[in-house]
Amino acid sequence: MIKRRSLGALAAAAAIPMGAPAVRAQPAENTLRWFSDTEPANMSPYFNSTREGVIFGFHVWDAPLYRNTQTGEYEMHLAESVRVVDDTTIELRIREGIVAHNGDTVDARDVVATVEFALNSENQVTNLGRTRWLSGAELVDNRTVRLRTPAPFGPWQEYLTTLLVIPRASLAGGRESMGREPIGTGPYRVSEISPGQRIVFERFDRYFGGAKGQAEIQRLIFRRVPEANTRIAELLTGGVDWVWRVSPDQARNLQRRRGVTVISGGTVRFHYLQMDSAGRTGRENNPMMDIRVRRAINHAIDREGIVRNLVGEGSDPLHTPCHPDQFGCVQDGITRYEYNPQRARELLAEAGFPNGFSVDMAAYRERPWGEAIIGNLRAVGITANLQWSQYDAFQRATREGQVRLAYGSWGSTSLFDVANSTSYFFRGSPDDINRDPEVMALLERGDNATDPAARREAYTAAMQRITEQAFWAPLWTFPLTYAHNAQLQFTPTADEVPRFYTARWNR
């Protein structure tokens, strides 16, 4: 038995306290502790691309617009009004009375400074998605700014919800200062960063409110706990109040526990199979170039069965290369491929593959689901050899035209517009392995139109063409299951961003 004295000596040597942790969060203390498996290395939303970083972004910073998670409508937030000046200019009027966490006043000058900072390559910004649609910003007066886009840009409202404004004082410090001492305008300010230990957020009492409203919970404590079972054990022992990414089997067990609430929600993430219809991996003996083979693969996959047995609650089978909640992800008039292995075998025989064929399938996440797909394909005669890799190797192989069949997942950066999903994969980028000129032209038309009706019309035609040609086998939407202390009032949202500023304790 180790004596307490020996432990004390070790603790002293390592400068680790013997006593209880400084903060034991409880509902009575109005503190919420949440654990996740990843921690953004840099707190600044312009220097990390992790999902947790996106969540931090929503709590510490603000954007000109805010998408109401209940209605899906865009609401004024930092901006009090927005005006489209012409096809490539958007004018924002910033509201008065916005105070940064350091006490500075925030206005249009901070918007200009943020855009200029992000567009300047010397600043080595890594999350370029927030500003890649812009070519510059111009100050009209201290409360008015004009944003320029290089071309007409349809989904500008959606992107204005991600343009997080960083106060000038913070930008001046650059990447490292922004990461170590973040200053925002949001409902919470960062009060402690102990990398690898915890990050503490305190409610900002001078918050302007806007579309987000005032936060109820006083303090948020974030910790990274990489192992899923450890997170669950912490939840059951009261060491944490909120966890997510709970697997279906864990969810089933937790549902039986008193004091724990398990809730599933959707996300805009979806899973898909990409097929090399353009013959980038070689045109000879490439079954994926045959529409009958692509349709056979679509018929071979038992989406409902896999969703029911593996993917879990909150997921739905998918028939379009986008999430149905995204603008432009039209479901009418598309070709749907129901699960029909017999029809798949017939189509393969018609295509000259009565005994099937063998193909490599690249993949990088949710392996058990990928293995279920392999099982479905084997049942109709297709041997899919799993080529498992890290994401960057997967992406590089795709972009270099080495992938004939790819099993992937796409989160759309939580944006509710097909410009960030279907257009990403089908508008001729290196990730487009289908390269269909008709689809490319339709998507370009949709992306560049500013009139919603014109956009929807172009996207409808694109969806019909993509599904009719079976360029992809869309699989299912990605569910997200949360488990939390039953005393917590928490409502999941569909964009994979929990809003703790709307949560509260039942006391």
Place this chain on the structure above:
Amino acid sequence: MLRFALRRLLLALVVGIAVSAIAFMLLRISGDLAIALAGEDASPADVERIREQYGLNRPVIVQYGEWLWNAVRGDLGRSLFYPESVANLIMTRLPVTLTLSAMGLVIALLIALPLGIIAALKRNTWIDRAALGIAVMGQAMPNFWFGLLMIFLFGLALGWLPVSGSETIWHFIMPAVTLGWFSAPVLMRLTRGGMVEVMTSDYIRTAHAKGLPVRVVVLKHALRNAIIPVVALCSVQFGNMLSGSVVTETVFALQGIGYLAWEAISRRDFPVVQGILLLVALFYVVLTLIADLLNAWLDPRIRRG
């Protein structure tokens, strides 16, 4: 002795640089740092821009040379992801790993030495077999599984110990037992083997003949000789714990060097990987040196030799 120590340190540096060069090349071959920096949802244009911004489009040898030149001058560089210098990052994680490894080694020795001695003294009895059984169990059970069982028993069922984190010393008990339990078998077998050999020596027979109590014969005369290889192995085990506790650190959410190394490798944060490699090489050299000095103290023949 000073020349000996300096020679060892120089050797460590050479080994460290060679290992870091290989690691650098392997990291570059295995994936694309620009994609890792840009994140999953980045467009190809974003990735290309980041490649240019961070100078990742320059020849690999130039990038490595630049890092090496700075490292030689004592600057290990800055993490590509954390807003920290590599040295700072390592120093903030080191206390966690040092505490975990030291406690793990103490626990391994507390298990291994008594069991090894008893097994040797009761050779070929059920006690010997039971001790061997424990040794086999320790090595056969993956430590992530053993760690989860500990969490289930002491964290969930009994509620005696905190489940994860490193806020107090009590947070280290389960991870240290997990680490120590995994390392104990090899130390136990070596102790048993050494004791079996020593107990049949002439000088032990003489000690018995002189009428010395068994406790004195075993602990003072036999163990001192039998433990020499164990001391050498302890340094290796401690080195392994310092550099290879990633699984234990992951299960118990301890943010130490092992987890930092894993994270840096998966992100291809090469300045951090290189810094850790140099540190690990240094660990091994220092630990081997300490083991040599301890052995010399335990066995005068080594000093004279």
